[in-house]
Amino acid sequence: MKSMLMGLALLFSATAVLAQDPPKSPLVSAKGDNVEISYSQPSKRDRAIFGALVPYDKVWRAGANKSTDITFKKDVTFGGKKVKAGTYALFIIPSQSDFTVILNGVAGQMGSSEYEKNKDKNVAEVKVPRQKTASSVEKLTYSFPKGALQMEWDDTKISVPMKF
Numbered sequence: 001m002k003s004m005l006m007g008l009a010l011l012f013s014a015t016a017v018l019a020q021d022p023p024k025s026p027l028v029s030a031k032g033d034n035v036e037i038s039y040s041q042p043s044k045r046d047r048a049i050f051g052a053l054v055p056y057d058k059v060w061r062a063g064a065n066k067s068t069d070i071t072f073k074k075d076v077t078f079g080g081k082k083v084k085a086g087t088y089a090l091f092i093i094p095s096q097s098d099f100t101v102i103l104n105g106v107a108g109q110m111g112s113s114e115y116e117k118n119k120d121k122n123v124a125e126v127k128v129p130r131q132k133t134a135s136s137v138e139k140l141t142y143s144f145p146k147g148a149l150q151m152e153w154d155d156t157k158i159s160v161p162m163k164f
Contacts, residue, residue, distance in 0.1 A: 023040075024042070024043070024064075025040040025041055025042045025043075025063070025064030025065060026040065026041055027039070027040050027041075027065075028040075028041045030141075030142045030143055030144065031144070032143075032144025032149075033144070033164065034072060034073040034074045034076070034164045035070065035071065035072050035073065035076070035144060035149070035162065035164075036070070036071045036073075037068065037069070037070045037071075037090070037142045037149070038068070038069050038070075038071075039062065039063035039064075039068035039069070039090075039140070039142065040063045040064035040065040040066070040068075041063065041064070041139050041140050041141070042063065042064040042139070042140050043138055043139050043140075044136065044137070044138050044139070044153070044154050048154075049153060049154035049155075049156070050094050050153075050154060050156055051094075051096070054094055055094075056094055056095050056096060057093065057094075057095055058093065058112075059091050059092075059093055059102075059112045059115050059116075060091065060092050060093070060094060060112060061089075061091060061109070061111040061112045061115075062090045062091055062092045062151070063140060064140075065111070066108060066109060066110050066111060067089040067090065067091070067104075067107070067108065067109040067110070067111060067112075067114075067115075068089070068090040068091075068142075069087055069088065069089055069090065069107045069108060070087070070088055070090045070103070070149070071086070071087040071088075072084075072085050072086060072087075072088075072164075073085055074164045075164070076162055076163065076164050077161075077162065077163040077164075078103060078124050078126065078149075078160060078161075078162055079101065079124065079126030079128065079160045079161055079162075080126065080161070081123075081124035081125075081126060083103060083123055083124050084123075086105075087107040088103040088104055088105060088107060088123060089103075089104040089105075089106055089107050089108070089109050089115075089118075090102070090103060090104075091104060091112065091115055092151075092158075094130070094156075095130070096130070097129065097130055098127050098128060098129050098130055099127070099128055099130055099158045100125055100126070100127050101125070101126045101127075101128060101149075101158070101160050102122055102124070102125050102126075103122065103123050103124040103125075104118055104119070104121055104122050104123070105118075105121035105122070105123050106118040106121050126160055128158050128159060128160055129158070130156055130157075130158060131156070131157040131158065131159070132155055132156070132157070133152055133154075133155050133156065133157050136154055136155055137152045137153050137154060137155075137157075139153070140152075140153040141153065144162075145159075147161060147162060147163060148160060148161050148162055149162055
């Protein structure tokens with residue numbers, strides 16, 4: 001009887017674990033030469049993104065949950081600004097025509113709410129043009145095509161030149 005109860009308890013526990021939904025914004029990473037980015041990846045899910053879910057002219061954590069963090073393994077020129085090797089929080093201020101991409105010296109922030117108290121630790125701010133994607137991109141995606149950090153989501157793409 002005791003072993004049967006233990007077996008049922010184990011079966012119930014395993015079923016509960018398997019029944020959990022995956023997170024809506026899973027933690028993902030992208031790697032390039034001498035650079036890696038880690039972020040919680042939100043999905044569009046039929047929502048308007050820039051100018052709605054992500055308001056214009058306000059600091060955005062560049063992902064979901066905590067701040068998006070980027071690690072440079074070597075010193076880099078990021079959008080024309082010299083940046084030392086290390087890990088930085090990545091923030092973005094979107095507007096209709098361009099996006100300001102910010103590297104902040106305090107990694108692992110709980111999002112844009114912490115940015116205000118840490119904005120004096122910005123190491124680079126780069127303004128880049130907003131481009132339209134050929135088709136809608138469902139999941140926020142960062143990549144490192146040759147010589148750039150690229151972000152795509154919904155109908156928007158931005159690219160920041162990088163040189164190691």
